[in-house]
Amino acid sequence: MSNPIIWTKDLTVSFGAHRVVDNVSIAIDQGVFTTIIGPNGAGKTSLFNLISGLIKPTSGQVFMRGTDITHLSPIERVKMGMGRSFQLTNLFPALTVHENVRLAVQARSDLGLDMWRPFHRFRAINDEVESLLGDVRLTEKRSFLAAHLTHSEQRKLELAMVLSLKPAVLLLDEPTAGMALEDVPAMLELLTTIKNDKQITTVLIEHKMDLVASLSDVVIVLASGAILTKGNPSEVADNALVRTAYLGGGKYGAASA
C-alpha cells in the first residue's frame, strides 16, 4: 500500500539527560507532501538534523529507499538525493546570487576537481542557473551579493539552491520563517510548484497553518520529541491532543477556522 522513500526506526537523540527526539518511527511515502508541525522545542529540527546526517542518533536507524543510511555522512546522503534547507538562512553571503546557485548546480554536475577552465565557460551550468533564478524570480538580482538581499529573497535563494540539486527528497525547515507577511503568497506559490513536481518528495516543517493546510497531504504532529498524531490536515486540526499541545490550541484552531 505504501512506498516509503525515507523511514526512521525508533530514532532517538539525547542531549545530556534531555531526550530531544524520543523513539520516533515515521515513514515518508514517495510523492506525498508531508508536513511536520509541533510547538517550539518539539524536536522538529532535530529530527531533520538526524535524517540529513547533521547529528548522529543516540539510538535508532534512518533508512532511505531501503538502505540503512544511519552512519552515512551528510555528503553521501546528498549524493543519494537528499536536499535540505535550514531554519536560519544558510547561504554564501559574500558571493553573488548567481554564484550561490551556480555552486549548487556545479555540485550535482560531475566536474570533479576541474582546476583549469574558468567557471564561466561552462555554458550548460550557467543556463541552468539562469532558469532556476527565473523559477524563484531572482533573475534581476543575479549580480547582487547574497548578503544584500532581503530576508524573503534569501529564503527564495536558498530554495533555488536546494532545488538545483534535483533532490528526490526535499527537507524544508520553515521556508517562511521570519518572512514578511506580504511575501508568503509568493513562497506558497513556489512550494505548490514543488509539490506538483512528482519527482520530489517534500517534507516541510512549518508554523503557518494556512500554508500547512493548503499544501500537506499528511501532517505529522510532534510534541516533546514524540509523535502525537498523524493524519490529513483536517483530521489533525480536529484532534483534541493537538489543541492541548499548542497550549489551548488558539494558534492552530484560529488558522484552521
Place this chain on the structure above:
Amino acid sequence: MLASLQKRLHDTVRQGVFHPQFHFLAYALLGVLLLLPQLTGLVTVGLFTRIFVLAVFGMSYDLLRGYAGIINLGHALFFGGGTYIAGIVFANYGTSPSMLGLAVLGTTAYAMLAALLMGKIAFRGGNVVACAMITLALGEIVRQIAESWRAVTHGADGLTFPIPMMFRDRVALYYYALAFMVIMMLALRQFIMSPTGRVLLAIRENEQRAIFLGYNTASYKLVALQVAGVVCGWSGVMFALTSRFANTELLTVQQTLNALLVTIVGGTGTLYGAIVGTAFVQLAQHTLLGLRGVHPIFERWLLFFGAIYVFVVLFMPTGIVGLYQRFISHWLQPVKPR
C-alpha cells in the same frame, strides 16, 4: 551606471575576479617594474627581487587564508623546505641549470607529500583552531628536523651554497623573479576562477552549506593546500637564488606570520593584495632602516613597524586594496545595493 560599476567592482574584488580598472593599473605597474633596473641601483633591484619572491609566498598563503578560509601556521615548512632543497642540491651536486630542474622537481614532490600529510591530519576535525594548532606543530617538527640533521643542513649554522651562473647577475635575477611572480599570479588566478577554486570560496563563506550541497569539503581543502604548498615551495627555491643561504629561520612560525602580515596589510582574498602588502612591508622596513643615519632610534625599526601594523589593523581592516576600493566607491558616490 556609476553605481553599478561600483557594485561590480566590489563584487568582483570579493570574488577574486579582476576588474578592467585593475588591469590597467597592473599593466602600468608592470611597465614601471620592467624599466626599474635601468632607473635605479643594485640595492633597489635586490629589494624588489626579494619583494617579488616573497609576494608569491604571500599569495600562496592568501590562497589558503583569503580564499579557502584555512589558517595554516606551518606554511613556512613549504617555503623553507624549498630553499633548503635547492641549497642542498646546489651545494652537493653542482650548479648546472639542470640542477635547478632537480631542485624544482624535488621541491614539488616534497611539497605535495607534506601537504598531503598535513591535510590528512589537519582537516579531519574541520575546526579552524584545531587546524591552526596542528599545522603549527607540523611546522615545528620540520624546523626541528632541519636543525638536528646537521650532516645535510648544517643545523643552526645555516647552509651557504652557490647558485647557477644564469642567476648570478642581479639584474637578470630581477627579471626572472618578476616573471615568476607574474606567472604564479596568473596561474593562481586561473585556479581560483576554476570550478574547484569556486568551491574554496564556498567553503570560506559557509562550509556547512557546502557540505549540504554535497561537496566533500575536506578533499577540496586538501587540493588547496597542495596547490598553495607547491607554489610556496617554488617561491622558496626562488628565495634560495636571491639569498644563496638557508637557515632554520626560514622554517619558523615567524616566517609564516610574515606571510599572514602581508596578506592582512595588503588585503586578503585578492591575491594581488599579497603583492601590495609585501611591497609595503619590505619598503617600510627598508625606509625605516635607512633612517638610522637620521636618528639612532630607527635601529629599533620594529617599534615603528609595529605601530604601522596596529594602525592598519584598526583603521584599514580590509588592507590597502580595501582602502583603494573604499576610495573609489566614495569617488563614484555609491548607491547601497538593496
